[in-house]
Amino acid sequence: MTRTALVTGSAGFIGYHLCQRLLDDGWHVIGLDAMIDYYEVSLKERRHAMLLQNAGFTAVTARIETPSILHDLMETHRPEAVVHLAAQAGVRYSIDNPESYVEANLIGTFRLLEAMRAFPPAHSLLASTSSAYGANTEMPYAETMRADHQMSFYAATKKANEAMAHSYAHLYDLPTTMFRFFTVYGPWGRPDMALFKFTKAILEDRPIDVYNHGEMSRDFTYVTDLVDGIVRLIAAVPGDDPVEGDSLSPVAPFRVVNIGNSNSVRLLDFIEAIEAATGRKAEKNFMDMQPGDVPATWADASLLQHLTQYTPRTDVRDGVAAFVAWYRAYYDV
Template sequence: MRTALVTGSAGFIGYHLCARLLADGWRVVGIDAMTDYYEVALKDSRLAMLMEHDTFAPVKARIETPGVLHDLFETHRPAAVIHLAAQAGVRYSIENPESYVEANLIGTFRLLEAMRAFPPAHSLLASTSSAYGANTQMPYAETMQADHQMSFYAATKKSNEVMAHSYAHLYNLPITMFRFFTVYGPWGRPDMALFKFTKAILNDEPIDVYNHGDMKRDFTYVTDLVDGILRLIEAVPGSDGVEGDSLSPVAPHRIVNIGNSNSVQLLDYIEAIEAATGRTAEKNMMPMQPGDVPATWADASLLQHLTQYKPKTQVTEGVANFVAWYRDYYNV
């Protein structure tokens, strides 16, 4: 039985990924700090479901704490590492940038050092579509230059990509960075648009619509993202590339988009929520928020070339699934 180490295991994406790994026969070591950035009860509920599996080993700790990851790697010797732990959120990075330094920069450094000491067969580290920053050419391809990040959150994630490349080169560590695009679905975070919009609409409260609704996102359903990650575990970066590859010429390191390859207008997304809730939203039209970008759109052809997989869930289906989960979880 292979062992996977998942950081951020009680998070939105981490929970879904761990559940799938366990169902697929992996032993999973999950580390999560269970911070109060959003309601801890939601994390507790996710963790409780994972702990029903005998092959899941939970660890409550901060990844930036010296020695924590080193000791976990020494004890469990994971074959695969999926690094999801991070301080998330574009807007919160303006309010509390130091938390992003600690979790995203120092935490990822601790992970890279542990990987250097006890090399896994493959490590997959989460990045973000926000790394494309001020780029206006779309769809975004991994081979594009991405040097003008628009938020401190994005800057820390782009820094993670560069840090990981140096370790991949220096220590021959196979590393895939995956840039995900506006992930949504059941068990999502309360600070994300879908959660906030659904909660407000069901409570007959207005919603804040930024840039007066003139925004587009490549919304990616969480199980599609997980499917992509699982397939990438087996696509270990080596010396042979594929069409459109971002494989480094000097390291076993590549960057892969995981997105739906379909940019959806924000107002259409809100319409899908209205249809799923059976209610009409009262919209407060607001200006663009600092650090935000007007549009994202993934070119996911590299993912398809590497794994023969393409995300497929449509927004109407994914939103309806989230609303059904929300009503059930909160007894609405």
């Protein structure tokens, strides 16, 4: 019997890769995306067009905060798994347009929780972010650490999503996993992210803006590594049996799981990887830290390993090279 998954944000960077993997694994996938113009819609349309080449994919264009849309999809398709990726993304944009984060991230997630309360899936997996760790300076970040001091409104809405989902898991016995992903990169990435912007600028012989004067590091996670982690977590339904280092709630079938590469890479080393892949040197414009940003992220991914026997492992130079090859082909550079 074919399994059905509902994936919100299916035309997004991560959503596209996840849907493709689920389709390859034989799932029927309902993909919901609003196609908002936060970045070039043509990129999203191309991703959906590729997914639609598989008869197992059904595309729905709508905002998740629209009343009844998620309720109707859950009632019609009764998905076994729900993976919630749809959100207004971006730390910096949340300073300029916070209301869009309320609508998509808070109201939209509420609509999904209500739909799942009415038609419960076997497992729901909701995207959170490493930004939830906020002002924490102890690293690597572990899921059992307190995460109370978010540094941006984007991070605050995702931490709120965790609390909202926990309450529904407790009240309505909805098995739920929140996965906190770290800086994700790879082919078909978002144009607002550093790798895309750096690659574009370097190939166009323009300078790149390097914040905090380069004194930053990130746990860069290759997109297919993230997707592997998500797919494996679908079968790791929270129950009554905690594993080592578990974040399992004492009152609900709910846990938080990091999906990261367990390796913090200096921003300047990341830029060097782009230079190697493009064959060009970057002209760097060193700048102060941007509001809402954090100097470093680093995942402890041991819980993911205990739950799934999997740890992301793509080397950053290999991942960057794959992105640059995609970028050159896609934009004919």
